[in-house]
Amino acid sequence: MAANLFYFLIFPGLLFAGITGAFLSWFDRKITARVQFRKGPPLLQPFYDFFKLLLVKETILPKKGSPVLFLLAPVFSVFGATMAGVFILLPLFNIASGFRGDLIVIFYLLTIPSFSYIMGALASGNPLAAVGGSREMKLILSYELTFLLVIAGIIMKAGQQFDLYSIIGTQQQGGAFIGSISGILLFIAALFCIQAKLALVPFDMPEAEAEITEGIYIEYSGAAYAMIKLAKHIMLFILPAFLAALLLGGFRTEGINILWSILKIVGTVLLLTLLRNTNPRIKIRQAMSFFLIWMNLIAIAAIVLIVFGY
Amino acid sequence: MGRKTLIPIGPYHPLQEEPELFKLYCDGEIVKDIQWVTGYNHRSIEKLSESKTYEQVFFLVERICGICSTSHPFAFANAVEEIAGVEITDRAKYIRSVIAELERIHSHLLWVGLAGHFLGYNTVFMWAWKYREPVLDLFEMITGNRNSYAMFKVGGVRRDIEGSKISEIRKVLDVVKKKTDLLTGAVMDDPVIHARTKGVGVLSKQDVIDFGAVGPTARASGLAIDVRMDDPYAAYPLVNWKVITATAGDVFAKAEVRLLEMYESISIIEQCLKGIEKEKEGEITVKVNEIPPGIGHGRAEAPRGEVFHFVMSDGSNCPARHKIRAPSYVNIATFKKSCIGQTIADATITLAGVDPCYCCTERMAVACDSGTGEVILNGRELIERSVLRTGELKSTLKERT
Numbered sequence: 001m002a003a004n005l006f007y008f009l010i011f012p013g014l015l016f017a018g019i020t021g022a023f024l025s026w027f028d029r030k031i032t033a034r035v036q037f038r039k040g041p042p043l044l045q046p047f048y049d050f051f052k053l054l055l056v057k058e059t060i061l062p063k064k065g066s067p068v069l070f071l072l073a074p075v076f077s078v079f080g081a082t083m084a085g086v087f088i089l090l091p092l093f094n095i096a097s098g099f100r101g102d103l104i105v106i107f108y109l110l111t112i113p114s115f116s117y118i119m120g121a122l123a124s125g126n127p128l129a130a131v132g133g134s135r136e137m138k139l140i141l142s143y144e145l146t147f148l149l150v151i152a153g154i155i156m157k158a159g160q161q162f163d164l165y166s167i168i169g170t171q172q173q174g175g176a177f178i179g180s181i182s183g184i185l186l187f188i189a190a191l192f193c194i195q196a197k198l199a200l201v202p203f204d205m206p207e208a209e210a211e212i213t214e215g216i217y218i219e220y221s222g223a224a225y226a227m228i229k230l231a232k233h234i235m236l237f238i239l240p241a242f243l244a245a246l247l248l249g250g251f252r253t254e255g256i257n258i259l260w261s262i263l264k265i266v267g268t269v270l271l272l273t274l275l276r277n278t279n280p281r282i283k284i285r286q287a288m289s290f291f292l293i294w295m296n297l298i299a300i301a302a303i304v305l306i307v308f309g310y
Numbered sequence: 311m312g313r314k315t316l317i318p319i320g321p322y323h324p325l326q327e328e329p330e331l332f333k334l335y336c337d338g339e340i341v342k343d344i345q346w347v348t349g350y351n352h353r354s355i356e357k358l359s360e361s362k363t364y365e366q367v368f369f370l371v372e373r374i375c376g377i378c379s380t381s382h383p384f385a386f387a388n389a390v391e392e393i394a395g396v397e398i399t400d401r402a403k404y405i406r407s408v409i410a411e412l413e414r415i416h417s418h419l420l421w422v423g424l425a426g427h428f429l430g431y432n433t434v435f436m437w438a439w440k441y442r443e444p445v446l447d448l449f450e451m452i453t454g455n456r457n458s459y460a461m462f463k464v465g466g467v468r469r470d471i472e473g474s475k476i477s478e479i480r481k482v483l484d485v486v487k488k489k490t491d492l493l494t495g496a497v498m499d500d501p502v503i504h505a506r507t508k509g510v511g512v513l514s515k516q517d518v519i520d521f522g523a524v525g526p527t528a529r530a531s532g533l534a535i536d537v538r539m540d541d542p543y544a545a546y547p548l549v550n551w552k553v554i555t556a557t558a559g560d561v562f563a564k565a566e567v568r569l570l571e572m573y574e575s576i577s578i579i580e581q582c583l584k585g586i587e588k589e590k591e592g593e594i595t596v597k598v599n600e601i602p603p604g605i606g607h608g609r610a611e612a613p614r615g616e617v618f619h620f621v622m623s624d625g626s627n628c629p630a631r632h633k634i635r636a637p638s639y640v641n642i643a644t645f646k647k648s649c650i651g652q653t654i655a656d657a658t659i660t661l662a663g664v665d666p667c668y669c670c671t672e673r674m675a676v677a678c679d680s681g682t683g684e685v686i687l688n689g690r691e692l693i694e695r696s697v698l699r700t701g702e703l704k705s706t707l708k709e710r711t
Contacts, residue, residue: 036436127315131339131654201430202502210325210428211658212317279502281430283655284339286505 007096012089014082014234021233022046024269028236031273046233050226059222065125073120074220074227080112081234088242091165092251101162103151106242110197113231114140117206117216124219132215135284136199136206142291143196143203149299150190153182154246156306168250176249181310185302187247189295194239195272196287198232202279203287240268314342317654321350325428325658328668332645332661339653344645348668359632364390364464364601367629371619372458374634375667377420380413381612382634383462385619388543389608390464393623394598400548401589402466402596404582407545408479409452409461410610411575411582415486416445417613418568418575421665422493425565428662429506434496441489444482451475466595476583483576490576494569507562511648511660514559521644524637525615526567527664531559537611549581561663568665601625612637614665638667 007013025046033040061067087106090096114136121133157177158167177183196203207215220228244250244264251261282290320331329350335343355374359367371382384406391398398406419442426434446456453459453469461467471479497503513523518531528535536553538546554570556563603625610617615637622631641664649657679686687695 032432036433037440038436127317130315131317131336134339201432204430205655208430208655210430210662211655213324277433279431280426280434280500280506281655282502282505283653285653 007086007090008082012093012095013086014078017082017085017089017234017237018230021235021237022050024236024240024265025233027266028269028273031270032277035274035277046229050229050233053221053226053229054223057222057225059224060219062124062126062219065219066123069123070120070219071224073116073123074224074231076116076119077113077231078227078234080109080116081231081238084109084112085234085238085241088164088238088245091163091168092241092245093253094251098163098165102164103155103162103167106164107148107151110239110242111140111144113235114197116231117228120220121216121218126219128212129216129218131212132206132208132218135208136216138284138288139196139199139203139206142288143193143295146189146291146295146299147193147197149296149303150186150193151246153186153299153303153306156303157182164245168245171249172252176247178247178249180305182302182305183247185298185305187243189299189302190243190247191268191271191275192291192295194243194268195275196291197239198235198272200272201276202282204276204281205284205287208281236269237265240265240272243268317341319658319661320347325662326666326668330666330668334649334654334657336654339655341649341652341654341657344649344657346642346645351668356632356634359629361628363627364629367632368462369460371634372460374636376457377417377667378413378612378614378617379458380410380461381610381617382619384410384544384610385608385617386621386632387462387464387608388610389606389619389621390601390623392606392608393604393621394464394601396465396596396598398466398596399589399593400545401470401586402594403545403548404585404589405467405471405594406462407549408471408579408582408586409449409459409467410544411578412445412448414575414613415572416442416449417665418572419445419490419493421568421613422497422565425561425659425662428659429503431503434493437496438493441486441493444485448479448482451478463595464601465598470592470594471583471586472591473587476587479579479583483579487573487576490569490572497565497569504562507565507659508558508560510561510656511652511663512558512560513644513648517644517647518559521647522640523615523644523664524640525612526564526571527615527641527644529553529555530563530567532557535616537609537616541609543610545582545585546578548585549578551578551581561659564663601627614638614667615641636667638664642666 009015023043023046026041026043029045030040062070084106087098087102087109091098091102118133118136121129121136154167154177155162158170161167161170171177178187199206205211207217212218217225217228244261248264251264252258253261314335314337317334317336318331319325319334321329331347331350333345333347334341335345355370359370362370367386368383371386372379374382387406419438423435423438423442426432426438449459450456452471452475453461461469513527513531515532518528518533523531524535532555534553534555537543538551539553551574554567554574556566601623603623606621606623608619608621617637618635620631620633621629624630644664645661648660652660
C-alpha cells in the first residue's frame with residue numbers, strides 16, 4: 001500500500017511526472033519562441049505560472065452552472081493523467097511489470113483528462129465553453145479510433161502481448177518497432193493522435209483562442225486552472241513516454257543509455273512543437289475527416305503490413 | 311427556427327483588438343444570424359475638427375486610426391486643396407505617395423500577421439510583424455515617427471526626402487521585397503491554409519456592389535475599384551501600376567490581393583523615388599494664405615479601402631463642417647452576407663478578413679423615421695435617455711442590495 005502511494009504521489013506519479021512535464025512545457029515554449037524570433041521564457045517559468053495560479057490567484061466560480069462539478073473536473077483530470085502516468089512509467093523504468101492487459105487500462109485512463117475538461121466546460125454554463133466542449137467531444141470521437149488501431153497494431157507486432165512490459169521487452173531484444181515500415185506508419189498515426197490529445201495546433205479547436213477565447217477553460221481561474229495546467233504538463237510527458245514505450249523501444253536507465261532515453265522524449269516533444277508551429281488550426285470537420293479517413297487508412301495499412309511481416 | 315445560442319465576439323475579445331461587439335446567433339456551430347454593435351469608442355472627431363484650425367486638423371485626423379494614419383490626412387489635404395484651388399509641387403506629390411504606399415505595405419503585413427494569429431498560426435504572426443519592423447524604422451527615419459507621421463499640411467508636406475534617405479529607402483525595400491516573397495510563398499502554397507481559407511466567407515461581385523464594399527474586400531471579388539486609379543490624386547497618375555484583383559471573393563482571395571498589392575506598392579515607391587530625384591530640391595510646399603468659402607471633397611485609398619472627407623469652409627481658419635467616411639464602415643456590413651451559414655471557426659476569420667478598423671467606424675446615433683427621414687430623437691435626447699436609464703438601473707441595484 002505504501003509502495004503504491006509512493007508510486008502514485010512521488011515517483012513515477014504526480015511529483016515526478018508533473019515536474020518533468022513542466023520542464024518539457026518550458027522546452028516547448030522555448031522552441032516555439034526561437035522559431036518565432038522571440039527570446040522565450042526562463043527555465044522555471046512553468047513553475048512560476050503554476051504556483052502563481054495555485055497560491056496567489058483567486059478562484060472565481062461561475063454564477064450559473066454547477067460549481068461542484070466545475071471544481072471536481074480539474075481534479076479528475078489530474079487524477080486520470082497521473083494514473084495513466086503510473087501505469088505507463090512503471091514498466092518503462094523497469095520497476096514493476098504491470099499486469100496482463102494494462103494497455104487497455106492505459107488507453108481508457110488517457111481519455112479521462114479530455115472527458116473531465118468537457119465535464120468542467122459544460123458545468124461552467126458559458127456558451128463559449130459549450131462550443132469548446134462540443135468540439136472536444138468531436139475531436140475525441142475522431143482520434144480515439146485511430147489510437148486504438150495503433151495500439152492494436154502494436155499488440156500484433158509484439159506477438160499478441162497485451163502488457164506494456166512485454167512489449168518493451170520484445171523491442172529491447174528484437175529492436176524497436178519503429179525500425180520497420182509498419183512501425184513508421186504507426187508512429188505517424190500515433191504522433192497525430194498525441195497532438196490531438198494534447199490539443200496543440202493544428203488540433204487546438206477546443207480552446208481556439210481567437211475564436212472562442214480558450215473555449216473549454218474560459219471560466220477557470222486560480223487553483224482550479226492550476227490543476228488543469230498540471231494535468232496538461234503530465235500529459236505532455238506521459239504521452240511521448242507512451243510512444244517511446246510502444247514504438248521507440250522503451251527506456252534504459254543504465255549508463256550512457258539514459259541520455260538516449262531522454263532524447264526519445266525530447267525528440268518527440270520537439271516534433272510535436274515543430275508541428276504546432278508550422279500549421280494553422282484546422283476546422284473540426286477537417287480534423288474529423290483527417291483522422292477518420294486518412295489516419296485510419298494509415299493505421300490499417302500498417303496492420304496489413306504487419307500481417308505480411310513487414 | 312430552433313433555439314439559438316448567442317456567441318458574443320466582443321466587446322473585449324482576442325479576435326479584435328478594438329472594442330466592438332458581434333453577436334453570432336448560432337445553431338450548434340452554424341451561424342444563423344449576426345448583429346454588431348459599435349459605439350464603444352466614439353471620440354467626436356468631426357465636432358472637434360470644427361474647433362481647430364486647418365493646420366491642427368491634420369494632427370487630429372491622423373489620430374482617427376493608428377494604422378492608416380496617412381490616409382485620413384491625405385483625404386483631408388485633398389479636400390482642403392480642392393477648396394483652396396492649390397496645385398502642389400510634383401516633389402510633394404511623390405513624397406505623399408511614398409508615405410501612403412509605405413503605409414499600405416506595413417498595414418498589409420500587419421493584417422497577414424493578424425490573420426495568421428486568428429488561424430492559430432502564430433509563427434506567421436510573429437514573422438510578418440518582424441518583417442514589418444524595417445518599414446516602421448523607415449518611417450522613423452523619414453518623418454521622425456514610427457506611427458502618426460505628421461507629414462501632411464495644406465499645400466504640401468512638412469519634411470523632404472533627401473538623396474541620402476532615398477538610397478536607404480531602396481535598401482530597406484529590397485529587404486521587404488525578399489521577406490514578402492517568403493511570406494507569400496508560405497501563405498500561398500500551404501495546403502492547410504488553403505483548407506482553412508478557400509471558399510470561406512465568399513462575396514460575389516454583385517454582393518460587393520450591393521453592400522458598397524471598398525478596398526481589398528471589393529477587389530478580392532473581382533470589382534476593380536481603387537480611388538488611386540478611378541479618381542487619381544497625388545503622384546498616382548504619374549507612375550505605372552495596376553489594380554490587383556482576384557475573383558474568388560473568399561478569405562484566401564483577400565489575402566492574395568493584399569500580398570500582391572504589396573509588390574505594386576513597392577513598385578510605386580521605386581518609381582516615386584526616381585521622380586523625387588528628378589525634381590528640384592526643396593520645393594515641397596506651396597504657400598496657402600487663406601481657405602476661401604466653399605466645399606471640398608477629398609478621397610484617398612487607405613489600405614482598407616476608400617477614405618472620404620467632406621470639408622465645408624466659411625472662409626474662417628476652421629472647417630465649418632467636416633464629414634468623414636471610413637472604409638470599414640461599409641465593409642463590415644458585408645458580414646450579413648458572408649458570415650451567415652458559416653461555422654463559428656469560418657465566421658471569425660471572415661470577420662477578420664475585411665481587416666476591420668473600428669476606431670474609424672464609430673458613429674453617433676440618431677433615431678429617425680425610416681419613411682420620412684424625420685429625426686425622432688437626436689444625439690442629445692439619446693444621451694438624456696441613456697442617463698435616465700442608467701439612473702433607473704442604479705436605483706434597482708440599490709433596492710436589491
